[in-house]
Amino acid sequence: MSSNQPDNEQQVLTEDSRFRFACHDTLPCFTQCCRDVNIYLTPYDILRLRRALKISSTEVLERYTRHFLARVTHIPVVQLEMDPETLNCRFVTDSGCRVYDNRPWACRxxxxxxxxxSGEYMPIAGKERCLGLNEPASHTVGAWLESQGVRPYEEMERAFLQVVPPDFQPSSQMNPGLGRVLFLAYDIDRFIEIVNDPRFQTFYDVDDETLRRVREDDEALLHLAFRYVRSQMEELYKVV
Ligand code: SF4
Ligand code: SF4
Structure with missing residues (x-):
């Protein structure tokens, strides 16, 4: 294989690695990857689905996800729920994804x-299942991620990872109450209720300019929710 014919069998890819891929609606596998899949959602995924569907985060979580606190760690787990009869994602149509512009990170x-x-990637589908991997178009991983709008999702996830206190180990047991606090990052409309409480500004030292901005900018709102959850975690973590 020549150097401009990337090898999709390579297992670990970096931003500069090239891979062959093109997805289009004439492929026999079109939309098959939107069936019977485990898609874990981030707080930013919920924010974007809320934007696409024009419903509250609480409704997105209730109508389109399966969510629970993990048995040992009590960390929230949020998954896109497939249709129980067809096993299709509820957002897939014959012409593709109906929330495409706001589709989750994993779908991008x-x-x-x-x-x-960090900085390494791997193919999760084989050429037999994802026929787009046999197409001639080739890209660097970095250019591909840019073109799919992945960067804001990565940035938000990095911010979300700062929410958990640094001495917390992923396998350690967390009080279920802390898990529920962490879940606020997913349910941004519940956080808005907290922000609208007149006591919020007093207790959390948030200035008027920040409050004005979060009322107009969902991303700023989510960052404030992360700050709030972090402060709650720090307070509660010491006493459990
Ligand atoms: S399986 Fe691959 S090529 Fe087929 S629709 Fe899904 S992403 Fe596109
Ligand atoms: S959200 Fe869209 S891209 Fe993701 S699985 Fe559902 S239909 Fe497919």
Whole structure:
């Protein structure tokens, strides 16, 4: 294989690696990857689905996800719920994804996924299942991620990861109450109720300009929610 013919069998890819891929509606596999899949959602995914569907985060979570606190860690787990009869994603149509502009991070990444080390990626589908991997068009991973609008999702996830206190280990047991506080980052409309409480500004030292901005800018609102959750975690973490 020549150097401009990237090898999709390569397992670990970096931003500069090239891979072959093109997805279009004439492929026999079109929309098959939107069926019977486990898609874990981030707080930013919920924010974007809320924007696409024009319903509250609480409704997005109730109508389109399966969510619970993990048994040991009590960390919230939020998954896109497939239709129980067809196993299709509820957003898939014959012509593709009806929330495409606000589709979740995992959907943007497909057919790639993040690998265990930062900055590394791997294909999660084989050429037999994802026929787009046999197409001649080639891209660097970095250019592909840019074109799929992945960067804001990565940035938000980095911010979300700062919410958990640094001495918390992913496998350690967390009080269920802390898990519920963490879940506020997913249910931004519940956080808005807290922000609208007149006591919020007094207790959390938030200036008028920040409050004005979060009322107009969902991303700023989510960052404030992360700050709030972090402060709650720090307060509660010490006493449990
Ligand atoms: S399986 Fe691959 S090529 Fe087929 S629709 Fe999904 S992403 Fe596109
Ligand atoms: S959200 Fe859209 S892209 Fe993701 S699985 Fe559902 S239909 Fe497919």
């Amino acid at each position: 990444m497909y057919p790639l996924d993040v690998a265990s080390r």
